[in-house]
Every structure is written in structure tokens, then in C-alpha cells.
Amino acid sequence: MVFPGSNCDLDVHHAIRLMGQDVSYVWHTETDLSQYDVVILPGGFSYGDYLRVGAIASYSPVMSAIKEFAYQGGLVLGICNGFQILCEAGLLPGALRANEDLSFHCHDIYVRVEDTDTPFSNQLRTGDVLKLPIAHGEGNYFASEEDMKNLRVIFRYSDSQGNRGGNPNGSVDDIAGISNLSGNVLGLMPHPERAMEELLGSRDGRGIFSSIVAYLKERSGISV
């Protein structure tokens, strides 16, 4: 998905090509997504993040197509600003607030894998620790007790050994990434697409993309 102001669209595109998969940019005015297996909402500052992060994009023409796609069981991945948009659009519960220290944070962090029973994490093991970059000003996830019943925690911030700690933004319960209960919609603040090559410092983002590929292979195998 490309919203005006998206700026990690190219990075996601590059990451998917590195995985040897087909990918195309879809402009925010598109209304039909039926030809795609996965829809990815990249990071950036959609509509300048004016009003409130992700808020304007959640009313973009393509959003109703994305909702329809998700209700049909299609895979939807929101990274950073994409996660914020998914929360604003109601596809994921909760909200992302300004970081606890009110500063933008750009650096590597560690996350611990908490749940591997999703299309996005099936190639990972529970307790795996991934080194991923973050770059956000509003990544402080919050969900009410009621909301917490409607989500699955997939990634939690941790230290390099997988122990609690290392939360960069004050998110509730150290949450870095969540999915809906059925697991087909995932949102996370870290940027796996920036961690695909040793040259750039980490390959730990590949596990998420290879999980998607594995899931789709299996799904098409069954449906054939």
C-alpha cells in the first residue's frame, strides 16, 4: 500500500524481492485487492500524520477494500505507521500513543517471540530473540483490559537474552507487535524490512517474511 506520505514502501518492496516473491505498489485510491495474497501497510508518515498518526489514512479510499480483504481471511501486515493505521481503522484493538519520553526513537531493539501460531511467525520459535530497528515517535501501545481479550501478543520488547526489559517507548506489557484473534492481521512497531541483510546489520527480519511465504505455500497446497 502506498499512501501519500508513506516512506518505507520502497524498503518493503526491496525486502519482498529479496525473498524472491512478486510485489507491486498499490496506490491508496485502489478499491479491489482480490488479486493479492498479502497486503502490507508500510511505515512512514501517511498524510503527514497530521491530526493524529494514521488517522487520515484510515479513511483513505482503499481502507474499505483492506477491511473486506481482512474479513475474508487475507493476510494484512502493518509495520510502524501501518500498525498505527490498522489500530485507527479498527482492524486491530488498542492505540499507539506518543513515546513515554516524548522523543522520536531510532535504534536497534530486541523483541522476544511470544506466539508462533500465526501466518507471520510460524517459522520462528517461542522465545527466539530478534534484533530489529525501530524508528517512531508514537509507538507506546495501549489497550484496555477489554481490548486485551481481543488480541494476541506476538512480539514483546526484551533484552538481548529474551528477558523482560528493553522497552523503548513505555508500551503496556512491553508489547511490540500484536495480531487479531484469528491471527491474519498483524501490526508491529519494529521494522523487519530493515533487517534483511548482514550488510545493514541484521537478518532477523527475514523470519517474519519467510513465515508468510511458508504459510501461503501451505495454504495453496491445501486449496489445490
Add this chain to the structure above:
Amino acid sequence: MSEALYVEVGLTEGEYEKIVELLGREPNHLELELFGVMWSEHCSYKSSRVHLGLFPTEGERVLVGPGENAGVLDIGDGWAVALRAESHNHPSAIEPFQGAATGVGGILRDIFTMGARPVALLDSLRFGPLTYARNKYLFRGVVAGISHYGNSVGVPTVGGEVFFDRSYQGNPLVNVMAVGVLRKENLVKGQASGVGNEILIVGAKTGRDGIHGASLLASREFNEAPLEMRPAVQVGDPFMGKLLIEATLEALETGAVVGVNDLGAAGLTSAASETASRAGTGVEIDVSLVPRREEGMTPDEVMLSESQERMLFIVEQGKGDKVREIFRKWQLDAARIGFVTDDGMLRIRDGKEVVAQVPAAALTESAPVYERPMEFPKKEDKEVSVPLPKLPDGYGEILRSLLGSPNLASKAWVYNQYDYMVRADTVMGPGGDAAIIRIKGTDKGIAISTDGNSRYTKIDPFLGGAMAVAEAARNVVCVGGRPIGLTNCLNFGNPENKEIMGQFRKAIEGMALACRVLGIPVTGGNVSLYNETQGENINPTPLVGMVGLLEDVSKRVGNGFTKSGNLICLIGENLEELGGSEYLSYVYDIYGNDLPVFDLEREKEVQEFCLRGIDEGLIKSAHDVSDGGLAIAIAEMIFNGRAKGAAISMTEPLIRRDSLLFGEAPSRIVVEVEKADVERVRELGMVPFMVIGEVKESGFSFALDDEEIFNEDTIELEKIWREALKWSL
């Protein structure tokens, strides 16, 4: 014409007379305004132009040199890089957040104007000491402004520097550099060529912001903080900037666009007259067709507005619709406001009425050139010689104290607020000697560094200028890049002061000589004068933005130790001299009178030596010895490394111990080498090379003739270094 009018637009009586002579008549009010902005110091370089000719600007890689929106260098295989740096000092002093933000926006436009995709930003910042509340406010505001614009627009901020010194009290410096990548065939210039071609104004609408920014704000000294000038500071919109980048690059792909110029200082006036003058054509525009943000704007206001995120396009006749359609997709304006003519005039209409008509070249090429009087410092003019401080006893204590100096401490507090990884090309981000951006689809990488030490230039403008070029080049070399070109920002005081002009001249002479010896062309630059507040001029501050090329980016090295047991070696020679050092300044609060000996030929050999070592895979990490000297350089290699310790052992030097540890003699690089490779490295060249110690798992010890002069816990040192800047705020 009454005197008040030309003074009001920032001109002198002599300049006014010259205008009358050029036109053969008195100018009307709008015409006078056009001359006022175009002949301002900021736009015309009237005090500096005669000196800038000293820079070598040619080289086999130079595709576009000075005079265009950005310089362009050929990096082979059909690829090129565009580079430019610019100051935004005065706006940032009044309104730090927007001043810095629009500095970022403006420099990016200079890059994509050339048809290049912006891939990196760097910021060189100078402030007064953080012990003053106002300096903290300026520092925080500038960092927030850069973060606000750079992060949103999606161009990584990969490096830069921050330096605090009392000479910037009241007059901070905000210099921004941008680098872009393009295919050579997509290069576009800022020329209004082809009579009859359409002229489009694209991007944001025009408002009343920034009027007189270039002439009255940027080209005068700064007496009491003129808050009433705040409306002259523009307001940036990074979202609009991002859309403008995408729409512009997409429009250029149509092949219908023959010229592009950004609307920066002096807005439409500058873009229209410069594109015409570069192409030797004329331009006719109708201001009533310019999309506006507010009603009731006069032709003067439209012509002088510095509203951000606007560009001027020159499009082949009849193909304007194609371009307009692309801008419509991005929800931006693209209005046809005029056409190219053959009469050399800048003709401005307001509907049917011609409201101004002047030769385009009169505004640009005919601008006055001043050879302002200069005075060079003589030896005896220097402040009474300061005796060197007596040798301290506790070197470990001094090391800890220096690591806590805001100038030497880690700048992570700053750069962690910048997205330095977006675009997924950042091989080396902030904190390295130079940043590295890889070019997708090739093995190439470009290394970028900004440098300049104003204490050196204050002590000796000539040597300081040469050292700025050398250090920027050395930084690029330390990551494995071969320097291929540079841009600069020359920040000086009031040019009407003879000593300031003397500093300016000498600094340029020094920089130019270093460029010649090191074989590095200058592709352009920016001059910021009148950096004076309440009669106090800033230290002369030439900043260099260097670009280097790595043919194989996988060979790059970092500046942190990689493996315990490897040897620590020094390329170059330790010399006696503490002048200009952070040590003298921070510990004793003096600058000193002299700089270390500096030999450019030696510098060149040291750089070649290091490049060969990295290219052959013999050097595992490298870090140049600069601010803080040898001890600080080694400490930083520990903090940035995977192996967190060093044991140094040298023979008692012939120089003072504090000169050895903390002196800033140039032309030195600390490198890490495997034991088995040392002899091969030694034979790489004929420069002094010695083994000075060994990488360890922990601890930083330093011994001279087996006498331990300090032995420190590296965890404790690193904590000081990492946290000092945060605690200073």
C-alpha cells in the same frame, strides 16, 4: 527616489545608482525589490565571489560544478551523486524548530531539482555552551526541527556533528548537507531553455511567509534578537515536501521537463531570473496565475514570498498537461504561469499589465562584486602568549573528565531522534567516522562526512581551512571510501570588518591548497556572512561536506575494535602541540596560540596507506585521531567495538605526555590489525607506522616505558561518554 526606499530593501546608494545605470531609468517599486533580494549578500555572494574562484572545481568525475542547484559527480557505471550543503543560521537563531526544519526541506529541493533521489542528510550544528538556558532551548529546538522534517520526508539523517563553543553564543550555526543518487541520463539543470517552452510553478501554494528572508534576515548582522523578524522565517511542511519529491521525480521521467529550479531564498524572483540567465533566455510570467494561499497578495509579495515546497519547471511546449496530470495524482498544484522568451528580460505581468521588466542578467550576473578590504592577523597581534599548563598528575581523571565534555561525548541523544535507516540503504549510520549509503543494484557505496573545527580556524585560518578539508577526507578514508568531491558552508562574521575578510580569504586559501594536494574538486558551496551578534563575531567556521566512493561496499570497516588479541597500530606521527585542542579548552579554558605542524603531503600518504590497508582487507577497524587526541580516539574504538578494551604500551615520547594523550596533531589514524598481518601492513607505504598496543576484552590501560599512567574500567568510562550529553541538558 527617496533614500528610505532602497535602504528598506537592503541596498546602498552606490548599488541604487548602478541599477539606474543598468536599466537606463529609475526602477519602480517592484523592480527595486527584485534587485534588493537578488543583490543581497545571501543571493549574490557579492563579498565572497572574488575569493571563491580559488577553489579547484574541475576533475574527471565532475559532471556539474558550482553555480547550479547542486554539484554532481560521476561514480561510474552510469551512476552519479548530487551533493550540496546550505546554512540556515539566522532563521534558526530566531525560530530554532522551523528554521532547522526548512533548512532540511530547502537542501533536499536542491538535490531532487537535479533529477536525483535524495538518499542522505547530514547536519553540522554549532551552539554556545549548554550551561546557558537559551543554548539548551536552541539545541533542543534545532534537533526537534530536523527530526520533524527529515523523519517524515523519508530521507535518512545519517550523520553530522555538534560542537559547543562560546563564540556561538547568540549566533548558532545550522548547516545541512544532502546527497542524492541518479542515473547520469536523468540529470536536469536549472535552465529556462527553448523559446516558447512553458513555465510551471508546482507544489505548495504561495503565501506571505519568508518575505525578505534572504535580504534582511540572512544578509545583516544580528543585533538584539529581532523577534519582529520572526515572520521572515518560513514554515516547513514535510508531508508536502515528500509529495513534491515523488511528483517531481515522476514528472522528470516523462522527458518533457527541460529545466527545474527550486524556489528557495528570494523565491520566484530568484528561480525565474537564474534559470533565464543560465540559459541566456528571457522569461515572462504572470503573477495572477500563481496559486495562492491567501487573498489580496500584491505582485511584490508573490515575487518575494519564500513559501516552502515550491519549484519552477520549464516544460516543452504543449507537454505541460502531462506534467500537470502527475501533480494532480499527488494532489499538488502545477500552474502554467508563463513561458520562455528570447529577449533576455524577466517580464512580470499582473494579468494584462506589465508590472516589472528588467534584464534577467542584471539581477544575477551584473550583481555587484566587492573586493572588501582585508587585514591579516600578524604574529604580534595575538593575545599574550599563554604559558602551557603544568603537566597534570592524574591522566585517568582527565580522560574521564574529557569523555564527559559535550563536544566529545556520544551524540546518540541527538541521532537517535533521527530516522537514519529509512530507505534500507544505511550501511553505516551516525557515530562512525563517515556514514555509508549503499547503492541498490550495484556493489558501490558512498561515504559521507562533514567536518570543520573553528578553534583551529580561529587560531590560524589558513591551516584551519586546510585541516578541515583534510579531516573530512580522512574520515571518509577511515571507512574505506576514496574522497571524490566536496561541498562546503563558509560561516563567517561581518564582511565589512577587515579582519573577518582576512580570515575568510586565508581559510579559502588553505582549503583550496588542501583540495589541490589531495586531488579533490569543490562542486559548490554556500557562504553565510554577518554571523555577528552585539558586535561579537563567531569563530571563522568553514565546514566541509565530503563524499567518497567505495567500489565494493562490503570492504568497509567501522571504528570499533573487532577482536581481542588484535594489535592496535598508529599510522602517522605524534607531535608536540596542544593549541586548539578540546583538552586545553575544556580543562584549562584556553585556545592556545599555535596549531600543530601540518604537512599536506604527509596527510596524503597517510590516507593512501589506510585506503590500501582497508582495500586489501588487512585493516579491521580504523578511526582518525581528532578532537580529544589519541587517548579519546582509542576510547571511542573501545565503546564502538565488540571487544571492549585496550592495553597501550609505548616508549616515553619526546613530547609532553599530555600532548601525546590529548594533542590533536593531524594526519594520524589508529587502526586494528591482526598479529599475522602486521609486517604486510607496515610495507603498504613509507609513512610512520607503529604498533602501540593490543585489543583486550575489557579495561583501558596506558603505559609509557612500563610505567602505567592510567588504567580505567571501560564500563565506567563508557557510561560517562554515553550519558554526558543527556545530563548536560
